[in-house]
Structures are given as structure tokens and as C-alpha cells.
Amino acid sequence: AWGVPLPLGFALAALVGCAAGVGTELLLYRPLRRVQATQLNIFLASLGLLIAGQSAVLVAFGPQARVLEGFPMRGIELGPVAFTTIEALWLAVAWALIGGLMAWLWWSRDGLAIRAVASNPELAQCVGVERERVFLLVFAVGSTLVGLGGTLLALRDTASPTMGMHPVLAAFIAVFLGGIGSVPGAALGGMVLGLAENMGGLVLPGYWQGVIAFVVLFTVLVIRPAGLLAPRGR
Template sequence: MDLFLQLFFNGLTNGSYYALLGVGFGLIFATTKIVHFAYGPIFACAAYAAWWAASLGVPLPLAGVFAVAVAAVLGVASFLVIYRPIQVRGAPGLVALIASLGLFILLENLLGIVFGAGNKVIENVNYDVFFLGPVFFTSIHLWQIASLAILGGALFLFLRYTRFGKAIVAMTDNREMAEIIGIDTTRMAIAVFAIGSALSAVPAVLILLKDGATTHMGFQAVFMAFVTVVVGGIGSIRGAVVGGFALGLVQSLGLWKIPTEWQSSIAFVVLFLILVARPQGLFGASRL
């Protein structure tokens, strides 16, 4: 039972991490219909930005803010430089998908060229350690859960109660109708790329503090975000949260009976089962 409780809590913390990644990735896809696989290396760039700032003596909170800004700028730049020209020319969605994969490879290799292939860690990171009965966790685990609650809640309120957020939801429901009623869809797309990319920077900084940063960390991030969105239902923020927790719990509890080296395969199994049993995801293609 002690092992089960520890694995269950680990699943909640990992699920919070996956859910926040899924929310950012899903917001971009639901609004623009662009499969933004470069979301992964932008996540990695945010982690490296935080590490670089901290190595220069910048306090960690400010280094985190810098990472968020870097991710937002890279997200907007990827839309304006890569995806927007493709849309203007009326190219099919497959072209944008291929472009996103090319951007993924480019950014990942640039990170390796600039920073090297070694693991980057922030030295002398102080965090609290807690025990709740048999369950062990740290303040970083708590921040993973809290960041989802705070940012996910803020995004929900923004989309539901602000004029700008309602315009984003309208664009998600029907882009053509949104343009007819006067919504600047290009401006909305820029906004969601900034918001979605900025959201990815928060789990990136937490993973930096927990495990360090590597040039290849973006692949797992975007893959887990993609699986989370598909499991929860494309276009559903609530689905992304539920999908993230479902994936985290299944992965973690699977270690109860499955060797650790097979943990990554669990995500593929979950994705395959959902695609076969319920292709529309747990919540379907619902509103943001």
C-alpha cells in the first residue's frame, strides 16, 4: 500500500506536468489548427534560457520570467515567420506540419550548437522535502501541481470572461464566422501562440530545477502534450487536464507491475487504445 500511495502521488505530479503542456499545445491547435510540433524545442529553449540567466546570477524567479518571455517570443516568431506565410499562400495543412517538424529539428540542433550536448543544471537549488505518511515529495512537486491550478484557472477565466478570450473561443468554434463578425484572426493566432508557448515555459523551468535541461528534452514534452490532447479530446482544455492526469497516473501506477524501462511505452499504449476505442477523445472536440 505504501508503494501504491507513492506511485499515485507521483502520477498526480507528473499528470500536472503533462496537463499544463497539453493545455498550451491544445490551445494553439484548437485555435489555429496548426500541429505545432516545434512546441517541444521551444519548451527546451525556455529551460535553457532560465539556466543561462541563473548562471549569470539572476535570481531564480526572474530567470523564470525571462524563460516565459523567451518562449512567448519564439512562439510568436514561429507563427509569423513560418506558419503565417504558409497560410497566406493557401497551402494545405500538411505543409505546415512538415514545416513544424523542420523547425523542431532546426531549434533542437541550434541548442546543441550553442550550449553543447551536456546536461545543464542549476547548482545549489534549495527546496523543501516533505513526508505525508509514507509519501515523499518536495516543494518542486508541489509547484508542479500549483502551477497547473493557477495557470489553468487563470486561462479558463481569461477565455470565459474577457472580451479577448471570448474572441479566441469564437475563432476556435468557427474561424470563418469570426472573421465575418470582425474578429482579427491573425491577431488572435499571435496571442494564442504567445500564451501557449509561455505556458510551456513554466513546466520547463520546473523540470530544469528537478532534472536539468538537455537538448532533446523537447521531444518528450511535445509527445506527451500531443498524447494528452488526443486522450482528452482535441479542442478541450478540460480534456487536456483530465488527459494529462490520466496519462500521469497510468504511467506511474504501471510501474507497480511493469519495469521502469517500459514506462515510456505506456503512453503509446494509452494513445493506441484511445484512438481505437474513442477517436474523439474522452471529452470529444468540445469548446475551449
């Protein structure tokens, strides 16, 4: 959008995302945990940060959408299935990141610490796991992935201050569909949600996508309240 080469743009987006996540953890969530804020207070603080962040970006860069260039976009047809090169890139990058994230969580020391804190924070701290370091690491990694995802999304659409609203909502629904705390569950939830929205789009107008998403969420939560692939004990 500003004449920056695309690979450098991806790197900068990941770096800015990581910095934003670390800053949010240190300046917002960690102080809230220290005063033992309720889940509702934390949620409201998150919502306020989202609104403030969007407003800050709007003031800094203006309301106009920006186009990202540098990746060739053309159509691909495989039988009855049609998609673009950018959507193929999405799929490849998404599965590579999901596989790498799962391998890191299951087979690295940091991944073991993250899973321990997610399962039982108090017990994990008793056996020597530094909870605050784990929280910071999770925010850094997660926000880095968000920066990469946002750049991929802007390749097909445009970059704007409000571009993250639908992806954030879809991510929340996917996490609840798959089961909170399950990386494979989140991936499965995203696939279920995407298929439902696009198949529904064959017979319904596009503005029904949001309704379809919540119908799918409600149906799954009624049948399996913990999610499709919720970790044991939840």
C-alpha cells in the same frame, strides 16, 4: 545555471518563450497559411523547426546539461504518498495556470475570440474577429506557458537541448486524450497519462513508459475517438 536569480530566470524563460512563439507564427505558420499549405506540410514544417531549433541550441550552448539552483528540494511524505517539494511546486503552478487560462478563455473578450476562431474560423472572421491577431495571441500565450513549464522541469532534472522531446510527446498525447480544443480535457488527459505511466512503472521497467502512453492513447481513441472531454460538435 548562469548565476541568475530563480525568479528572474522564470521571467526570462517566459519572455524568450513568448518571443519564440510570436516569431514562429509570423515567420513560419502565417506564410504557410497564406499559400494554403496542407496540414501535412504544416506538420512537416513544424517537425523541421523542432529539429533545427534543437540543433541551434546545441551549437550555441553545447551538449552539456545544466543544473538550475535556487529552489530547496526535499522529500515530503503524506501517508503512502511520497513526493518532492519541486513536484509540489509543479502541481500548484499547473493548477493555478489551468484555472487562470480557463477563466481567461471563458470570461474575457480575447478568450471569446479565441474560442470563436477555434470553433469556426470563417464565421468568426465574418462577424469581425481578426483571425491573424487571434493566432498571434494564442502563440504568444502558449509559448509563454511552455517557457515557464520548461523552467519548472529543469528544476528537478537538468536543462539540455533535448529536454523537451518527452514533454512535447506527452503534451500531444494528453491533448488527444482529453479532446482537441478542450482545456479541461487536456488537463484530464495529462492526469490520466501521468497516472497510467506511474502506476505502470510499479510493475514494469521505466523504459516502458512510452509504450504505456501509446497504449492508453490507443485505448481511449478506440472507445471515444473525439477524446474524453471533446467540445460539442467535434
